[in-house]
Amino acid sequence: MKTAVIVFHGSNCDRDAATAIEAVTGHAPAMVWHEETELPEGLDFVMVPGGFSYGDYLRSGAVAARSPIVNDLKKKAEAGVPMLGVCNGFQILTEAGLLDGTLMRNASLHFVCEKAPLLVETANTRFTRGYADRKEIVIPVAHHDGNYFADEATLDRIEGEGQVVFRYANNPNGSARDIAGVTNAAGNVLGMMPHPERAVDADHGGTDGLALFESVLGKLS
Numbered sequence: 733m734k735t736a737v738i739v740f741h742g743s744n745c746d747r748d749a750a751t752a753i754e755a756v757t758g759h760a761p762a763m764v765w766h767e768e769t770e771l772p773e774g775l776d777f778v779m780v781p782g783g784f785s786y787g788d789y790l791r792s793g794a795v796a797a798r799s800p801i802v803n804d805l806k807k808k809a810e811a812g813v814p815m816l817g818v819c820n821g822f823q824i825l826t827e828a829g830l831l832d833g834t835l836m837r838n839a840s841l842h843f844v845c846e847k848a849p850l851l852v853e854t855a856n857t858r859f860t861r862g863y864a865d866r867k868e869i870v871i872p873v874a875h876h877d878g879n880y881f882a883d884e885a886t887l888d889r890i891e892g893e894g895q896v897v898f899r900y901a902n903n904p905n906g907s908a909r910d911i912a913g914v915t916n917a918a919g920n921v922l923g924m925m926p927h928p929e930r931a932v933d934a935d936h937g938g939t940d941g942l943a944l945f946e947s948v949l950g951k952l953s
């Protein structure tokens with residue numbers, strides 16, 4: 733299993749991402765600096781981690797989405813490589829045009845940092861097959877720009893195509909239709925604001941994120 737985590741100026745969840753991946757696969761991912769122009773060949777999984785890339789200037793994720801490595805990330809997405817963007821990673825994937833919608837300032841205008849109850853909207857994805865449909869899980873959120881927005885036609889389309897994967901039970905940020913995580917049309921790219929990599933170890937307060945990594949990293953029996 734060959735995996736990678738992309739690291740930007742201001743990433744701060746890259747090591748948590750690496751720890752979660754290694755806990756499931758037994759192998760450390762390649763840590764790829766954003767100035768690189770190519771991801772390793774033969775990748776099975778790429779993670780775009782959370783943080784405050786470029787200090788969230790302009791718009792969260794906007795500068796990082798123009799990094800050299802993102803050209804190859806787009807090629808890998810097109811080729812079907814599974815990839816997960818969490819929080820700032822989700823913002824970067826929308827800014828790169830790999831996912832529909834955008835993440836606006838939270839409706840409260842406050843940073844939210846809490847354990848968020850979520851509904852697994854569909855277990856019929858490569859990221860969620862380890863859960864049951866409509867299962868409630870608890871995953872931490874920590875962001876100021878998590879307010880998912882897309883126009884009504886886009887929201888109808890992604891809902892109709894089963895691309896809405898996670899929904900908030902108690903919407904913490906004003907996201908349209910309580911959306912917490914979406915995939916692309918092909919289903920190989922998932923972006924989500926909650927942090928599953930912070931929920932893989934009981935000593936850290938919960939393990940509800942583990943099944944996501946086990947699902948996408950092929951570790952389910």
Ligand SMILES: NC(=O)CC[C@H](N)C(=O)O
Pocket residue numbers: 745781782783784785788792818819820821874875876877878
């Ligand atoms: N934890 C994170 O990735 C923070 C995301 C983002 N920079 C925000 O606060 O909106």
